[in-house]
Amino acid sequence: MIKIVEPIFSEEEKEAVIEIIESHQITRGRWTKTFQEEFARFVGVGHCYTVCSGTTALFIALRALGVDKGDRVVVPAMSFMATIDSVYLACGEPVVVDVDEFFTMDLNQLEDAVKRFRPKVVMPVHLYGGMADMEGLMFLAEKYGFYVVEDAAQAHGAELKGKRAGAWGHIGAFSFYASKNVPMGEGGALTTDDPDIAKKIESWIDFGDHPAFNVRITEFQAAIGTIQLRKLKERNERRREIASRYTSAFSEDFTTPLEREDSLHVYHLYTLMHPERDRLIEELKGSGIDARVYYNYLLHELRNSEHLPTPNAERFRKEVFSIPVHPYLKEEEVELIIGALLRAVSSGKII
Ligand SMILES: Cc1ncc(COP(=O)(O)O)c(C=O)c1O
Known part of the structure; x- marks a missing residue:
């Protein structure tokens, strides 16, 4: 896996x-x-x-x-x-x-x-x-x-x-x-x-x-x-490199993560959105690739807290999922992940 x-x-x-x-x-x-x-x-x-x-x-x-x-x-x-x-x-x-379209406040x-x-x-x-x-x-x-x-x-x-x-x-x-x-x-x-x-x-x-x-x-x-x-700088660069490959491969079929102008995103997680995310996660797991939802709760729901309306977070929560982006991924693993996710998403398309 x-x-x-x-x-x-x-x-x-x-x-x-x-x-x-x-x-x-x-x-x-x-x-x-x-x-x-x-x-x-x-x-x-x-x-x-x-x-x-x-x-x-x-x-x-x-x-x-x-x-x-x-x-x-x-x-x-x-x-x-x-x-x-x-x-x-x-x-x-x-x-x-x-949250805004960058998943931040x-x-x-x-x-x-x-x-x-x-x-x-x-x-x-x-x-x-x-x-x-x-x-x-x-x-x-x-x-x-x-x-x-x-x-x-x-x-x-x-x-x-x-x-x-x-x-x-x-x-x-x-x-x-x-x-x-x-x-x-x-x-x-x-x-x-x-x-x-x-x-x-x-x-x-x-x-x-x-x-x-x-x-x-x-x-x-x-x-x-x-x-x-x-070793952090070098490893963050590798994360960014993998993320950039993912974004080129996935931007047509998924909502891919955005980078704020004049910022350096360090891709602790690479998080995409798709309405069929649960099916996609299952298919990735079937191909030996771990994918997870961060997070399947909203903070005010979890703790029953005071809140303003949260339409973005409510929509994102249903569609977000993260795929491996850690700096130890080998080239062939990056290729495998890209291939598996593209196959999974196209298998659900109505032709
Ligand atoms: C956004 C965020 N805040 C706080 C924490 C808490 O850190 P810790 O698990 O070290 O207590 C974590 C991670 O676990 C986190 O991801």
Whole structure:
């Protein structure tokens, strides 16, 4: 079976893990420091803090910006459930808005939501590796006075107008879960360029002046993350290359993913749309190709949350499916996927 995602490690990661075991410094060591420094530099911000998951990163981001009982936080309808769950965990009240044709937060609707609910924080998601309209969003943040937390869990290295995901908002939150573009197994990070916000984040990630969790990662995770990060640019390029082949092959029969102008999409997932998606997924599976729906729920339906009308998300949810785009796909596997999907779609056509 060609897997939808597949982290691959080399001798380098193995050697680092053995070196850590032999050094006896298995937590709070040089790899954690190195990862934080290199990731901050990579994103283009002054501060990076590693934590044990992306969900934890989102939770701490919200608390660090002062979200407390009843504070409103706007999130898009399409994302992984951790996006909205982090709001509830931080005692906030989510407001869900629709997505645009790029699968990211619809800014027209956001403005309506902001006028009506006066949120403390807005949390765009760079879904599937494509950037939300951060320029427009930061303009609205300035105009209405709210904070922005970027959920960049799927967007390591994505760019808009030359600025990377995690460097646009007040805080960026990342995940290094096994399937992500930078995998550690488990892990997360917060990025910020604001020294005052950095101090607030610090108070949440180690025992301090108010109750906080231990959210540290081990040296093993940091070492694997650092080595993977150093390969990220090249691997994102390979993802983009495969995506571009898919888009040329599929654009006639499918709605293929769009790239925002002056942006770099990093194709954490390659997500297409087709009304017969369930049949197509079954046929791909029959050909030994994993294909999946990300996600088969909308966030406000999942958690019964306040929301604005979400016609785009409701339509997309019924048609989206993702096919393997990971950088370890061999040429013949890319060809196989293209052939299998084109055959599957043409077998359903009425001649
Ligand atoms: C968009 C999004 N937000 C948040 C998360 C949560 O990250 P984690 O699984 O590391 O807690 C994930 C991934 O799992 C994600 O895809």
